[in-house]
Amino acid sequence: xKGCLTGIILLTLTLxxxxxxxxxxxxxFGYFQQDISxxxxxxxxxxxxxxxxxxxxxxxxxxxxxxxxxxQNLSFVQKLSDLVGSIESICAHIKERGESAQxxxxxxxxxxxxxxxxxxxxxAKAIDISFWKLSKWMEKLESYxxxxxxxxxxxxxxxxxxxxxxxxxxxxxxxxxxxxxSYFSTLIEEAxxxxxxxxRLIFKEYNREKDKIATYFNxxxxxxxNTVFFKEDAQAFNQLKKWGKGIYNEWNIxxxxxxxxxxxxxxxxxxxxxxSQALPNNTLAxxxxxxxxFFIQQKNxxxxxxxxxxxxxFKKYFQPWFENDWGMFIxxxxxxxxxxxxxxxxxxxxxxxxxxxxxxKKSPKEVQRIKYRDFEIRPLHNNQIVNILLGxxxxxxxxxxxxxxxxxxxxxxxxxxxxxxxxxxxxxxxALSGQxxxxxxxNKSVEQEGIFTYVQPRFLIQLLSKNPSDAxxxxxxxxxxxxxxxxxxxxxxxxxxxxxxxxxxxxxxGEQSAMAWNVALDAPPLGxxxxxxxxxxxxxxxxxxxxxxxxLSNDGQILWRTSVDxxxxxxxxxxxxxxxxxxxxxxxxxxxxxxLDITEGKSIxxxxxxxxxxxxxxxxxxxxxxxxxxxxxxxxxxxxxxxQNGKLMQGWNPKTGLGLIKQPLQCLKQDKNIYIxxxxxxxxxxxxxxxxxxxxxxxxxxxxxxxxxIDMRDSLKVVVATCANGKTYTINQEGISWSKNYIPIDSxxxxxxxxxxxxxxxxxxxxxxxKVAIFNTTEKLMEYDLPCxxxxxxxxxxxxxxxKRAGVFCAENEQIYLLDYDKIRDGFPMKASTPFVITDxxxxxxxxxxxxxxxxxxxxxxxx
Numbered sequence: 131x132k133g134c135l136t137g138i139i140l141l142t143l144t145l146x147x148x149x150x151x152x153x154x155x156x157x158x159f160g161y162f163q164q165d166i167s168x169x170x171x172x173x174x175x176x177x178x179x180x181x182x183x184x185x186x187x188x189x190x191x192x193x194x195x196x197x198x199x200x201x202q203n204l205s206f207v208q209k210l211s212d213l214v215g216s217i218e219s220i221c222a223h224i225k226e227r228g229e230s231a232q233x234x235x236x237x238x239x240x241x242x243x244x245x246x247x248x249x250x251x252x253x254a255k256a257i258d259i260s261f262w263k264l265s266k267w268m269e270k271l272e273s274y275x276x277x278x279x280x281x282x283x284x285x286x287x288x289x290x291x292x293x294x295x296x297x298x299x300x301x302x303x304x305x306x307x308x309x310x311x312s313y314f315s316t317l318i319e320e321a322x323x324x325x326x327x328x329x330r331l332i333f334k335e336y337n338r339e340k341d342k343i344a345t346y347f348n349x350x351x352x353x354x355x356n357t358v359f360f361k362e363d364a365q366a367f368n369q370l371k372k373w374g375k376g377i378y379n380e381w382n383i384x385x386x387x388x389x390x391x392x393x394x395x396x397x398x399x400x401x402x403x404x405x406s407q408a409l410p411n412n413t414l415a416x417x418x419x420x421x422x423x424f425f426i427q428q429k430n431x432x433x434x435x436x437x438x439x440x441x442x443x444f445k446k447y448f449q450p451w452f453e454n455d456w457g458m459f460i461x462x463x464x465x466x467x468x469x470x471x472x473x474x475x476x477x478x479x480x481x482x483x484x485x486x487x488x489x490x491k492k493s494p495k496e497v498q499r500i501k502y503r504d505f506e507i508r509p510l511h512n513n514q515i516v517n518i519l520l521g522x523x524x525x526x527x528x529x530x531x532x533x534x535x536x537x538x539x540x541x542x543x544x545x546x547x548x549x550x551x552x553x554x555x556x557x558x559x560x561a562l563s564g565q566x567x568x569x570x571x572x573n574k575s576v577e578q579e580g581i582f583t584y585v586q587p588r589f590l591i592q593l594l595s596k597n598p599s600d601a602x603x604x605x606x607x608x609x610x611x612x613x614x615x616x617x618x619x620x621x622x623x624x625x626x627x628x629x630x631x632x633x634x635x636x637x638x639x640g641e642q643s644a645m646a647w648n649v650a651l652d653a654p655p656l657g658x659x660x661x662x663x664x665x666x667x668x669x670x671x672x673x674x675x676x677x678x679x680x681x682l683s684n685d686g687q688i689l690w691r692t693s694v695d696x697x698x699x700x701x702x703x704x705x706x707x708x709x710x711x712x713x714x715x716x717x718x719x720x721x722x723x724x725x726l727d728i729t730e731g732k733s734i735x736x737x738x739x740x741x742x743x744x745x746x747x748x749x750x751x752x753x754x755x756x757x758x759x760x761x762x763x764x765x766x767x768x769x770x771x772x773x774q775n776g777k778l779m780q781g782w783n784p785k786t787g788l789g790l791i792k793q794p795l796q797c798l799k800q801d802k803n804i805y806i807x808x809x810x811x812x813x814x815x816x817x818x819x820x821x822x823x824x825x826x827x828x829x830x831x832x833x834x835x836x837x838x839x840i841d842m843r844d845s846l847k848v849v850v851a852t853c854a855n856g857k858t859y860t861i862n863q864e865g866i867s868w869s870k871n872y873i874p875i876d877s878x879x880x881x882x883x884x885x886x887x888x889x890x891x892x893x894x895x896x897x898x899x900x901k902v903a904i905f906n907t908t909e910k911l912m913e914y915d916l917p918c919x920x921x922x923x924x925x926x927x928x929x930x931x932x933x934k935r936a937g938v939f940c941a942e943n944e945q946i947y948l949l950d951y952d953k954i955r956d957g958f959p960m961k962a963s964t965p966f967v968i969t970d971x972x973x974x975x976x977x978x979x980x981x982x983x984x985x986x987x988x989x990x991x992x993x994x
Contacts, residue, residue, distance in 0.1 A: 168237045168253040169329040171308050173320040176239040177248065177351050179329070180210070181344040183235050205605055210238055210250050216300055217252070217311060223294065224274045243314050245357040246601040251317040254309050264289065264304035283319050290315065336378045336393045348376045359594075359602045369523055374627070394627040414457040414473045415563035415572065417539050419555035420644050421992075423593050425562060425584040427457035443514050447489045448474075451482040451540075456519060459562075461551055462589040463647045463685040464596060468527050469548040471541060472519065479535040486510060486533055486540070500532075500546070502650070503985055505553055507534045510542065554648035554987075572620070585619040591974075592685060610974065646978060646990040647686030652676060655982030658924070658965040660702050664713065664728050668971050670980055671715070672988045673698055681731055684971045686990060692731035695738070696720045700748010700794050705758070707734065707774065716751065718762055720744045723776065739776045742784075743768065750795040750806070754820050761806060763791035769808065771822070782822040789814060793837045800847045803863050809838050813853055815861060826865035831855055835875065839883040841892045843907075850894070852881035858894065872896060872905050884925040884934050887911065887951075895936050897923045902938060902949065912952060918943050926968035929975045939965040944984050948993075960991070968993070 172179060214236075237253040268289050272278045277292040289302045301315035303322065310318045329346070337344060349370040356367050379392035418425050455475040460468075476482040486508075490497045493511030500507040510531040517525050532549040533542045536556060543549030555561070562568055568584065591610050598606060621631035653674035660671040669689065670682040677696055681689045696719035703716040707725055714734060715726040722738035743764035750761040758774035767790050771779040778784075789810030798805045798817075805825065806818040813830040815838065832855035839850045849861040854877035857869040873896045875881075880897040886904060887893055894905045897920035903913045918940035925934040926948075935955075938947040945959035946966050964982030971978035971990060979991040 167330070168255065168308055169333060170325055170327075171253060171305060171310070171321055172237070172239045172326045172329060173241065173251070173317065174324055174326050175241050175320060175351060175354075176251075176326065176348055177242065177354055178240045178345065178347040180238045180240075181235075181333070182238070183343070204609065206240075209248075213238070213250050213252055213311070213313065216296060219295060220271065220276075220291070220300075224270055241314075241317055241320075242354045242358070243317070246599045248355075248358055249313055249317075251314075251321060252311045253321075254311070255307055264302060264309060268302070284322050286322050288315050288318055332376075332378060332395055336395070337380070342380045342382055345379045345381070346376055347379075349373055350375060357599060360597050360599055365523070369521060372521075377629075379629075388633045389630075390621075390632065391630050392628070394623060394629065396627050413563055413572070414455070414475065414539070415568070416561050417473055417536055417541070417552075417556055418457070418459045418562040419461060419552065420560045420562050420565055421462045421555075421586070421589045421646060422459040422562060423462055423586050423589040425457065425459045426581065427583075428581045440514055440518055443489070443512075444518060447485045448515060450485065451476045451478045453477050458520065460593065461548060462592055463551070463687075464592060465545070465547050465687055467529075467545070468596065469551075470524070470527055470544045471548055471552050472516065472543075474515075474540045474542070476535070476538055476540050479538055479540065482540050483535050502550055503553060503557060505534050505536075507532050507546065507549055507553075509546075515542070550650060551648065554989075555645055558645045558648070558989075560644040568618070568620070581623040583619075583621045583623065585621075587616045587619070644992055646992050648983065648987055648989040649680075649682060649686050649688065650985075650987050651680065652678065652986070654986050655964050655988055656697055657982075659967055659980045659982065659988055661967055661969045661971075661980070662702065662704050662715070662728075664704075666973075668969060668973070670988070671702055672982065674986075677719075679726075679731065680988075681728075682988070690729075690731040692726065694719060694724065695722055698748075699745055701751075703749075703751050704728065705751075716749075716760075718745050718749045720746075723749070723760065723762070723772070736776055739772075742766070742770065746790065746792045747794045750797060752797050752806075752820070754804070759820070761795050763788075763795060763808065765790070767791075769795070785818065785822050787824075788816050793834065796838070796840060798840055798847050798849070798863070800863070805863070807838070807840075807849060809834055809851065815849060815851065817863075817865060828859075828861045828865045828867045830859050830867070831857065833877070835877060835879045836881040839881075839892070841883050843891060850883055852879070852894075852896065854879075872910075873898060873901075873903050878919070880920055880923050882923055882925070884936070886925070886933055886936060895923055895925075897938065902936070904936070912949075914947075914949055914954060916940065916947060916954075918945060922965050924965055926966070928968060928977050929970040930977070935968075937966060937968075946981060948979075957994070 169179075235255065238250040239253065240248055240250055243249045265287070268278050268291070271291060274294070276294055279290045279292070280287050282288075286303050286305060291300045291302065298313055301312055301318055303310045303318045305322070310321055312318055332346065333344065352367040352370040353365075356365060360366055374394050374396040376395045377392060378395060379390050382389045414427050415425065453475040457473050458470060459473075460470050487497070490508060490511045495509070495511050497509060497511065510533050513525050513528045513531055516528040516531065528542075528544045530545045531542050532546045533540060534549060534553065535541070536553070541549060541552055543552060562584070572582065572584075591606065595603070595606055616633055619631060619633040621629055623629045651672070651674045653676040656673045656675050656677070662669050662671060668684045670684070671679060672682065673679050673694065677694045678691050679694050679698070680691045683689055698717050698719060701717065704713050705716045706712065707714045707716065713728045715724070715728055717724055718741070721744065722740055725734050725737040726732065727734055741762065741764060743766035745762050745764055747763050752759045752761070759779060760772040760774070761769060762772070763769045767788065768784040768786050769788060769791065770784050771782040773779050788808050789812055791808050791810050793809050796807050798807055804820055806820060807815060808818065809815045811833060813833045815828045815830065817825045817827070819825060830851065830853050832853035834851050835854055836852065840847055841850050842848070843860065846862065848863070850858065851861070852858045852875065856871055856875045858872055858881070859867050859869045861867040872894065875896060875898045878898065881894070883892040883894045885892050886895070887906075891907055893911065896903050896905070899919050900916045901913060902916065902920060902923065904911045916938065919942060920938045921941040922939040924937050926937055927934050936949040938949065939962070940947070944961055944963050946962040947958045948955040961984050962981040963984050966979050966981035968977055968979050970976060971980070977993045979993055981989065981991070983989050
């Protein structure tokens, strides 16, 4: 399987071309014409071809399916659909009464039309579309108002049709009984000049089902696609020729599942498949992360060693332990460079580790042992095994390979991050082998000879977005949801080149909640991760117990880290501090007010600003009269107010007499009423004007157990607070309060309110010891029994719900719970060291849970 990149590209193209050629069985509609003479007139520059029986009936069938919308959003499909649709509209426009406007069997060949674009040349039989003589048909079109222009090329007339409802001109030409049509007359000219001579032989040899769409992808011209999908310096498609001439497929659909059979058309000197033998039941997939876009496995009888140096290296350092069973996978989330991992089955992992350590020591570079989650990771400093198994193209990917052992497997990551990420997924039991849909096909394939390949389009977007061409990037950004609805593709390539496989549309079966990524910190995380938005992308802020603040990308890469003088109190605000459309992070620690550049994490000018006394809570940030104000309660029982430049706010002397305030200040604003509200440690709630004048106070009978909430009651905003005496108080905007006992509670209890059931008023959530209960203003709605005492309660939004869901964190046993309407959500509790946040992390309407882990880490977890 040397040149494994070839396999990946093969699968990618199988996805794209295969989806395009997805077959609807046409037994009930017509027949697949066996006359394949149209294949004789295809220009040699073709990248792929599609043979379609009865286009009109096929189009009608496709338009009735759920898949059609997503197929239309894929460029390969859209271009062919536009071309066929234009021809069909012309036929319908000019047909006489009693004539059929139905289309025909055709071959469409795919060609490059510019460095970043491609389109089709359509080949049809004249008898099928009533083109008995093209010139006569053009005269008829002209009589119906179409504008016809023509020119001669190498003895043939090429017609250009414009006008009526055509969005762009169509070019036609005829040679014998074959008619060409394309938006590009240059493709017709190329077909007139030169034709391919071996396609008919390929179809005759491999065509088995006469009523199905057939596709053929030409490996010999695959390199033309380099600039279509990637930047100009990419050479991703060049290695496909090492596999053979091309790949032939026939397609069928059964209840949303696309089935394919086909054959790799081999060169005489191609031996890439001849060495394969049956795959083992003890599968490598047990060690492959479930969210890997690509997984390829092969068991070889022998390794092809081309040089004496490689032979010597392999014989000394690999042959004593290697069982000739290996695979490669690419993780979903990538660092700046492409990442990949190799898995090699070992008959003696201790010997494998010792020999690889000796191999690493041959390098002049330092061999540094790394301890990670009870695993020993070492740099390999040698990529010869990568070159032997994957080919020269992958030596650049594995510039800094690291290795470790997992049970009876040797794991070689392309770098340290890739190796650690693979270990994280393994330890969290997020394996590909656990997916039901994967097992169904894989278990049928492992007993057969060949290479097993597995592609998951729903996890492909990040990989495809690493180095896309400008045109392909626009397509990904616009239609990424359509790309990800097709999953997964499973292909088994047999030793003789035959293949079989399937792909699923709107994939749901076997989907599971599972780890997406995991990031190691230098110390345990401190507090709930914070989601911010920067340049239209979500990012994650997390602080560790050394007070270092990390900024992570949505795919788990550390963008920057900076040292902070203490724990962050309260919220982190994203602000345009200088009003110049550049954003910063604003927050406070017990000692300082911090303003950090959001891109690099560095303090801006004049910050951090030291506080006069230690802060006891996070800041309240307000905007009055177009300016920003910052209010912070401190240990000296004063509340300080600052202007946005960090200076004390004029007209507000540090406010005294409010008592010790340990909970966040809040702002209540309704109509003309604006209050800064503070609750002190004794249970007294004070209402202040923005200038610091005391309007009124409400003395409750007991200290608050949790921060007070601002809710609506009869269209008026009120303050709601639960106290250690078990009473829940409601205080209106005149300072008048009333109370009610909802649940037995004491100073160890917790309280919050949030819109959970879409009621007019927010529901109230209480937690006391191991019970969590949700009430409306009059009655209990739900109650949950937990095996632990709640340390924190909170809510999270879901991308597909209008209301929120409650979450619980239990510090005593490091567990988190997510509460559905009437039960603890399936899959919970989970192990975590902090509360969690749920967010649409990738902007694709997918709910992701982010929390601090128990291994000095932070992780993102996909929810069903």
